Amino acid sequence: MLYGVTIIFAALFAGEALSRLAHLPVPGSVMGMLLLLLLALWRQGFDARVTHFATHLLRYLALLFIPAGVGLMTLSDKIGSQGLALILTMVFSTLITMAVTAWVLQFLLKRQAAKNQARSQEVQP
């Protein structure tokens, strides 16, 4: 467990350091995730101890948003006049994103399946 914690924190530190020193537009924690992903792609997998710690941490991921979420209480006067506009923006943007993504992918997958079928029919007359 301690080894897994150390690797995760090392990746986080490396990501933060890289993000700050190189003035990257990507936050340090996300940079750390990318570095760890690159490490796994290079080594073709994760050490079981890293997976163990990460899985336990991610099991309670939702809990970690609560302190920031409670901060919404400080925004009531700022949101007040914009509340309806914010909700409408969120709902319509989400619907458009989900609808178009699903439609595009279904179209492309059907096209690929049709191509594959045509190819296999050529091979077996």
Added chain:
Amino acid sequence: MTWQTVWQPLTQIPIIWLLLTLGAYVISEGIYLAAGRFPKLQPVLHPVLLSVIMLITLLHYTQVSYGTYFAGAMPIHLLLGPATVALAIPLYANLQRVREYLAPLLIALLVGSLLGILSGLLIGHALGLSPTSLISIAPKSVTTPIAMALAQHAGGNVSLAAGFVILTGICGAVLAVPLFQLLRVDNEIAQGFAMGIAAHGVGTSRALQMSETTGAFAGLAMGLNGVLTSLILSLVLSGWFYFF
């Protein structure tokens, strides 16, 4: 002796806020799991939403400031950094699935990721949102820890961003099935991928209830969208504020 004379000194023990946060989450998760018998209703009872409502209500009625609460709950907030790094593990595990449908998935990812950011900016702008609100709503489609880091990095409001992400996830999870029926999207891969792109973790847990394939591609889409949005968000935002 009134309850205030007992309560006031207790609010100064920082661990009480850790305890109440954990307690609120344990109760909320219990309610959420009990609602599992009603899969369509379940996303509305998201544990984070319930916990936040409980804690805001408590702080409001006992007149404790957010500063006092946040200082006590800080250790939980600090774990967001390592948890974001840990997202590399499920992302790597899901990446193995991409090979077969590489081109369609990457095109859908690019379309969905850009649309998630741009549709929020366009609609928000048309409805007259302030720049801070626009920056906070732009990363709403990606998983909460990444969205919070991105909003903070770009000069948005972290609490507002966290609120949007959770509401977006709930909205996407509740509306996914009726939307797909309306549009006649019956392909499980397309359904799952779109839910992961538009509605991150909450969408993914709803997708897992639909089928294993739907859930797996939702998880993959959530991870890929987190990565792509992190890489392009600042570029899109600087372009946006250059023109508007």
